[in-house]
Amino acid sequence: MGVGAYLGGRAKWAKKRAAEAAAWPAAEGTVTRSEVVEDPRPEDSSATQTYRAVVEYQFEVGGREYVGKRLGFIARHYYSADAAKETASRYPAGTTVAVHHDPGNPEDCVLEPGNLEGAKMYGILSWVIGAGGLLLIGAAVWLIRE
Numbered sequence: 001m002g003v004g005a006y007l008g009g010r011a012k013w014a015k016k017r018a019a020e021a022a023a024w025p026a027a028e029g030t031v032t033r034s035e036v037v038e039d040p041r042p043e044d045s046s047a048t049q050t051y052r053a054v055v056e057y058q059f060e061v062g063g064r065e066y067v068g069k070r071l072g073f074i075a076r077h078y079y080s081a082d083a084a085k086e087t088a089s090r091y092p093a094g095t096t097v098a099v100h101h102d103p104g105n106p107e108d109c110v111l112e113p114g115n116l117e118g119a120k121m122y123g124i125l126s127w128v129i130g131a132g133g134l135l136l137i138g139a140a141v142w143l144i145r146e
Contacts, residue, residue, distance in 0.1 A: 029059030
């Protein structure tokens with residue numbers, strides 16, 4: 001149930017940050033890297049391979065250059081390289097983008113401040129894990145009483 005609470009907390013945090021970011025100013029930036037990478041996994045693992053769209057961008061605020069790497073507030077992992085390519089293809093290298101940044105800390109930046117795809121999954125998983133935990137506790141109590 002602790003994992004469920006963690007995932008629920010992450011989802012809530014991402015929603016809060018997305019709401020804050022909606023009011024952030026946007027600076028013009030340039031995409032410097034856009035590619036799909038395989039997430040590392042142990043060699044002896046039978047886990048399904050996952051992929052990420054890696055997008056990096058540069059922008060300037062107050063005469064200082066910054067580098068950003070986040071699309072949204074929760075990193076998205078894909079089970080197919082094609083799905084990750086679809087995301088990366090929205091940001092080809094050399095493209096001009098609007099970089100939303102915290103005015104007090106421009107290093108805190110995103111390209112998609114309202115993107116809550118990962119947060120939705122975290123929220124769903126937190127409920128599923130929490131419900132499973134409650135069922136296990138209920139079953140244990142029932143068995144002890146028998």
